[in-house]
Amino acid sequence: xxxxxxxxxxxxxxxxxRPAQAAxxxxxxxxxxxxxxxxxxxxxxxxxxxxxxxxxxxxPDVAASSVGYGGDSETFAxxxxxxxxxxxxxxxxxxxxxxxxxxxxADVMAEGRDQAPAVVDQPKxxxxxxxxxxxxxxERAFADALGIHVGxxxxxxGKPFPVVGIAVTAAVPVYSxxxxxxxxxxxxxxxxxxxxxxxxxxxxxxRGLAGSxxxxxxxxxxxxxxxxxxxxxxxQHQPPPTNGxxxxxxxxxxxAAAGTLVSQEQNVLSxxxxxxxxxxxxxxxVVAGGRMAEQERRVGLLKAAGATPSLAAxxxxxxxxxxxxxxxxxxxxxxxxxxxxxxxxxxSLVGAASAPTLTLATVLLVVVVALIVATASTLVPAVxxxxxxxxxxxxxxxRSPRRQAWLIKLSSRLPVPLLLGLxxxxxxxxxxxxxxxxxxxxxxxxxxxxxxxxxxxxxxLRTGPYSGAADPGQARVDQVLLVVTVIMVVLAAANALFTTxxxxxxxxxFSAIARSLGTTPRQTASSLSVTQLLPALTGALLGIxxxxxxxxxxxxxxxxxxxxxxxxxxxVLGMLAAVVALTAAPASxxxxxxxxxxxxxxxx
Amino acid sequence: xxxxDEPVVRARNLRKDYGxxxxxxxxxxxxxxxxIRGETVAVMGPSGCGKSTLLHLLGGLDRPTAGExxxxxxxxxxxxxxxxxxxxxxxxGFVFQAFQLMDELTVLENVELPALLAGxxxxxxxxxxxxLLEQVGLTQRxxxxxxxxxxxxxxxxAIARALANEPVIVFADEPTGNLDSVATTELLGxxxxxxxxxxxxxxxxxxxxxxxTADRLISMRDGAxxxxxxxxxxxxxxxxxxxxxxx
Numbered sequence: 023x024x025x026x027x028x029x030x031x032x033x034x035x036x037x038x039x040r041p042a043q044a045a046x047x048x049x050x051x052x053x054x055x056x057x058x059x060x061x062x063x064x065x066x067x068x069x070x071x072x073x074x075x076x077x078x079x080x081x082p083d084v085a086a087s088s089v090g091y092g093g094d095s096e097t098f099a100x101x102x103x104x105x106x107x108x109x110x111x112x113x114x115x116x117x118x119x120x121x122x123x124x125x126x127x128a129d130v131m132a133e134g135r136d137q138a139p140a141v142v143d144q145p146k147x148x149x150x151x152x153x154x155x156x157x158x159x160x161e162r163a164f165a166d167a168l169g170i171h172v173g174x175x176x177x178x179x180g181k182p183f184p185v186v187g188i189a190v191t192a193a194v195p196v197y198s199x200x201x202x203x204x205x206x207x208x209x210x211x212x213x214x215x216x217x218x219x220x221x222x223x224x225x226x227x228x229r230g231l232a233g234s235x236x237x238x239x240x241x242x243x244x245x246x247x248x249x250x251x252x253x254x255x256x257x258q259h260q261p262p263p264t265n266g267x268x269x270x271x272x273x274x275x276x277x278a279a280a281g282t283l284v285s286q287e288q289n290v291l292s293x294x295x296x297x298x299x300x301x302x303x304x305x306x307x308v309v310a311g312g313r314m315a316e317q318e319r320r321v322g323l324l325k326a327a328g329a330t331p332s333l334a335a336x337x338x339x340x341x342x343x344x345x346x347x348x349x350x351x352x353x354x355x356x357x358x359x360x361x362x363x364x365x366x367x368x369x370s371l372v373g374a375a376s377a378p379t380l381t382l383a384t385v386l387l388v389v390v391v392a393l394i395v396a397t398a399s400t401l402v403p404a405v406x407x408x409x410x411x412x413x414x415x416x417x418x419x420x421r422s423p424r425r426q427a428w429l430i431k432l433s434s435r436l437p438v439p440l441l442l443g444l445x446x447x448x449x450x451x452x453x454x455x456x457x458x459x460x461x462x463x464x465x466x467x468x469x470x471x472x473x474x475x476x477x478x479x480x481x482x483l484r485t486g487p488y489s490g491a492a493d494p495g496q497a498r499v500d501q502v503l504l505v506v507t508v509i510m511v512v513l514a515a516a517n518a519l520f521t522t523x524x525x526x527x528x529x530x531x532f533s534a535i536a537r538s539l540g541t542t543p544r545q546t547a548s549s550l551s552v553t554q555l556l557p558a559l560t561g562a563l564l565g566i567x568x569x570x571x572x573x574x575x576x577x578x579x580x581x582x583x584x585x586x587x588x589x590x591x592x593x594v595l596g597m598l599a600a601v602v603a604l605t606a607a608p609a610s611x612x613x614x615x616x617x618x619x620x621x622x623x624x625x626x
Numbered sequence: 627x628x629x630x631d632e633p634v635v636r637a638r639n640l641r642k643d644y645g646x647x648x649x650x651x652x653x654x655x656x657x658x659x660x661x662i663r664g665e666t667v668a669v670m671g672p673s674g675c676g677k678s679t680l681l682h683l684l685g686g687l688d689r690p691t692a693g694e695x696x697x698x699x700x701x702x703x704x705x706x707x708x709x710x711x712x713x714x715x716x717x718x719g720f721v722f723q724a725f726q727l728m729d730e731l732t733v734l735e736n737v738e739l740p741a742l743l744a745g746x747x748x749x750x751x752x753x754x755x756x757x758l759l760e761q762v763g764l765t766q767r768x769x770x771x772x773x774x775x776x777x778x779x780x781x782x783x784a785i786a787r788a789l790a791n792e793p794v795i796v797f798a799d800e801p802t803g804n805l806d807s808v809a810t811t812e813l814l815g816x817x818x819x820x821x822x823x824x825x826x827x828x829x830x831x832x833x834x835x836x837x838x839t840a841d842r843l844i845s846m847r848d849g850a851x852x853x854x855x856x857x858x859x860x861x862x863x864x865x866x867x868x869x870x871x872x873x
Contacts, residue, residue: 425730425771434738434748441742449730535726538687539740540715540791542708613707616689618682621726 025333033340036320047309047342048349050516051395053509054302055353055388056360057295062384063361072192072280076273079146081192082243083252083273088113089206089239090261090269097261098269101242106255108247111140113240117231118206121219123168123176129218130164131200132178133241134228143193143243145222150187153222157186163197164219178231183223193243194220195271195279249273286499293576294506297463299391301510304460305517307399308453308524310342321407322415335408339400346396350389354380423449423532438545442536443552446529457521458557458564461597464514465565468593469585470573471503476583515604518554522605525553526612533612534620543613550609551602558601562594633696634795634826635661635684640693642679642849653679654690655849661795666817666827668837671846677830678799680846684828685718685797686710698794715744719788723800725780727772733759733783734768740790751790758786762816778809785816795826802833814839 037044075081091098102110115134120127135153145152145159150172153159158178160170165188170176174185194200200218223231232238246252252272260270321334329337358380407415426448433444447454526533533546541549573582642654653676661667669677682688683695686702695703698717702710714720727736734755741751759765762782772780781801788796801817802810810833817839821827829836837843838857845853 423730430731430735434742434751438743438745445730531726532728535728536739536743537711538714538720538726539787540711540743542711544708545711616682616687618679618687621687621722621724 029333029337029340032324032337033344036341037344043309044341044345046516046520047306047345047396048352050302050305050309050513051346051349051392052352052356053513054295054298054395055350055392056356057291057298057353057506057509058391059354059357059380059384059388060361061291061295062387063357063380072277075146075190075280076192076277079190079192080140080142080144081273081276082111082142083246083249084244084255085143085193085271085273085276086242086244087116087239087269087271088241092261094261095240098240098242101244101259101270104244104255104259106246106248106251107244109141109245110243111142111144112242114242115225115228115232115238116241117228117238118236119178119231121168121176121178121221122180123170123174126168128164128168129206130178131194131206131218131220132158132228132231133194133220133222134225135222136225140243142245143191145189145191145193147187147189150185152187152189153224154186155224155227156183157223158183159187159189159222160185161194161197161220162188162190164221167197167217167219181231183227189222191220192273192276193241195276199279289576290499290502290506293572294467294502294510297467297572298506298509298513299395301460301463301513301517303395303398304456304463305513305520306342306395307456308460308517308521310400310403317403318407318410318415322412325408325412326416331408335404338404338407339397342396342400343393346392347389349396350392353392354385354388424451426451438541439548439552442533442541442545442549443556446525446532446549446553447556449532450525450528453521453524454553454557457517457554458560460514460517461558461561462564462568463561464510465562465593465597466568466572467507467510467565469566469569469590470576471507472585472589472593473570473573473582474499474503476585476589515600518558518601518604519608522550522554522608526550526608530612530620531624534617534624537613537617538621543610546613547606547609550612551605554601554605555598558597559594562597566590566593632663633660634663634665634698635659635828636694636696637684638694640680640683640695641691642676642683642688643691652849654683657693657849657851659684659844659851661826661828663794663826664824665842666821666829666840667842667844668840669828669830669844669846670832670834670837673832675846676849677846679849681797681799681828681830685720686714687720715740716791717794719791719793719796721781721784721788721796721798721801723803725772725777725784725804727780727783727787729772732769732771733764733775736772736783737786737790740787744791754790755786758789759783761819762786776809777805778812781805781809781813782816785813785820789820789825793825795828796820798827798829798831800830800832802831802836810835 086098086101088095088098099113101107102113117132117134119130119132121130122128137153145161147159148162150159151157158176160176165171165185170185170188172185172188175182176185177183197217197219200206200220206218229238244255246255253274256270256272317338321338324334324337325331429444429448433441433448436444529550533541533550536549537543537546570582637657637659640654640657640659641652644651644653655676657680669680671677679688683690683703684697686695686697686705690703693703694701697713700709700713702713705713728739731739734752737758738748738751738755741754742748746754756765756768759768762785764779764782764786767775767779772783775783781804785796785798785801788798798817802813805813814835817827817829817836821839821841827840829840831837841857843853843855843857844851845855
């Protein structure tokens with residue numbers, strides 16, 4: 023107990039002496055842990071809103087579309103009387119016109135309904151009223167995407183209709199997943215649009231929208247005696263597969279589709295959190311490495327006072343472990359608080375998602391990852407410092423600069439800033455590698471995000487002039503990507519700044535000697551910037567193929583647009599410009615102190 | 627003795643303060659000094675008397691609080707850092723007590739560095755460095771790192787480095803402070819050779835043997851000069867006797 027108390031006191035005392043550094047490490051690790059927590063808690067949070075919507079709309083256990091039955095209308099209609107079916111509504115006629123509102127066009131599934139309530143699937147009207155002759159009711163998420171309100175006028179294949187109501191249903195997949203399930207139709211030869219919306223009109227109106235080139239299909243809603251057996255019912259009665267989606271969809275599949283918005287966010291957050299953890303690891307290693315130079319003397323004092331090497335190493339590690347545990351706590355709390363912003367089920371469903379649950383597994387995983395990040399960057403220096411002789415630790419002769427003969431020879435042919443910059447890089451290769459890794463991760467993330475946007479834009483162009491409505495799933499993914507990218511860039515910028523400061527401190531004597539030999543302040547400051555420009559350039563170039571591979575790994579399948587060369591050039595130049603801007607201040611500050619004072623203080 | 631009447635270094639009412647108010651320390655207090663071309667000047671005094679500070683001010687490594695410093699005909703106390711850097715590159719050589727070599731560079735790389743910084747080609751810089759190392763007797767050690775050298779050898783490397791760009795003046799701050807007597811003796815011979823070649827030297831030292839090699843001995847106490855003695859004949863022809871080497 024006495025030893026533990028001693029370790030705690032020593033570690034806490036050092037943290038109190040350097041609060042800025044400790045806070046910095048905590049923020050860096052906490053940012054990564056917040057992202058990790060979000061990625062872990064988003065799973066399965068939308069089941070409740072779908073259940074509420076199903077309850078309030080008398081949602082079906084199985085939804086059937088005639089698209090998958092070809093022309094076999096008898097078999098389709100017979101589903102309503104299949105064993106296990108206790109109630110049904112429909113078959114309802116469905117037309118596939120093009121809706122236009124506020125200058126935006128979109129394909130729609132127009133379902134013809136009775137004015138009287140149905141036993142199975144009666145959409146819940148949230149604004150206005152239910153269908154009436156000549157009027158159209160719009161599904162809420164689709165209405166939000168197009169900015170449609172009750173009282174607006176929309177056109178269907180050029181014919182105007184007033185909007186009389188806004189409603190939600192559990193019988194059709196949430197917008198914009200309509201065409202992933204249940205089967206979409208439309209004019210022959212037109213590809214199915216991902217942003218197909220759902221509207222309701224009276225049955226005669228819907229029949230009037232169909233034509234020989236765009237025939238009606240039918241939709242049937244079934245209630246089963248055993249709702250849990252819906253997947254089995256679907257398997258039993260599913261017609262032979264065609265080139266389109268399945269004809270029968272269970273409520274379990276519809277519920278899963280309802281989670282698409284959140285699962286799309288999770289698909290972004292999960293890899294992003296690991297990337298952020300990698301970046302945090304690199305940043306912590308740089309900051310911890312910079313602290314090690316001061317810590318080594320402290321270890322020497324501890325050993326001179328009688329501490330064993332293991333105790334000295336443990337004290338060093340303990341500080342970082344304390345920070346890591348605190349950061350894990352901050353990350354868990356922040357992730358739990360932010361999660362509701364991302365778990366909104368969207369406008370297609372009623373009710374709110376359940377509060378995200380922090381399971382023991384989630385807490386343990388986040389804590390373990392935080393400890394790994396802190397330990398991986400400090401374990402080796404701590405153990406090394408503990409093994410080195412006390413005298414060397416006290417005299418500060420531990421961290422001698424490395425020699426890279428080929429770099430020194432190469433640099434002699436270069437202008438002065440590059441000559442000195444390369445030699446500074448050669449002195450601390452590990453720091454340069456960490457810095458390069460940090461820039462590579464950042465560049466890869468930005469490239470992956472750019473590819474995502476390019477692919478979305480390319481797909482939108484390819485699908486023709488009808489697309490125009492906002493995709494809520496894409497909008498939320500865009501937001502999450504933006505936040506992740508901003509955090510990534512901030513961390514990378516912090517990394518560049520810390521690395522430059524560490525280099526400035528480490529190279530004080532080197533720079534002072536160079537200045538005494540005739541290097542101007544601008545040349546000295548430029549050489550310090552070069553130590554970051556080289557890993558930034560390498561990282562930016564490596565980040566291009568890495569980001570392409572990252573996007574491919576996350577997307578798993580699907581199209582991937584190529585990036586215009588100009589974008590890549592701007593990316594590389596932008597990163598270099600950012601590094602120059604970030605390193606200018608610490609680099610120039612380092613040249614203001616008189617040479618004699620630096621040399622005397624370094625010799626002391 | 628090879629001298630001209632043109633002062634290479636001139637200081638007027640030079641002052642350097644550290645701290646403020648009750649904590650004010652006046653390290654250099656109203657110094658006037660002229661050093662003419664080809665002269666070797668030794669500055670002696672007890673520890674803390676300000677002699678190193680004086681050297682740093684004369685060599686442009688620090689800024690005076692008041693007064694003027696002229697070097698090679700240019701006033702340097704108000705000069706920009708950029709202009710000072712150019713002057714250090716072309717006109718000044720500095721030898722430090724702690725050698726201040728770059729540990730990760732070989733002897734040859736350390737000596738050729740000033741020439742590279744001055745814009746010379748790598749070949750020319752290497753050639754010049756090789757000549758200088760030959761002069762200081764370290765040809766056999768060209769590819770060694772400083773950590774593999776003795777103190778005396780490191781200081782000889784530092785002197786060679788200081789001469790890389792053929793400076794007008796060399797400032798040496800306690801060049802034998804970290805050396806044993808044998809190394810000191812070797813260094814005395816080197817300084818004598820430099821003096822004979824007409825180089826202007828200002829040496830801060832507390833070693834009387836070093837001071838005895840000079841043309842002029844300035845005594846310093848509490849930041850001010852307390853004595854300025856011209857040594858008759860300087861060290862030419864007397865080095866061996868002064869260093870106790872003539873058996």
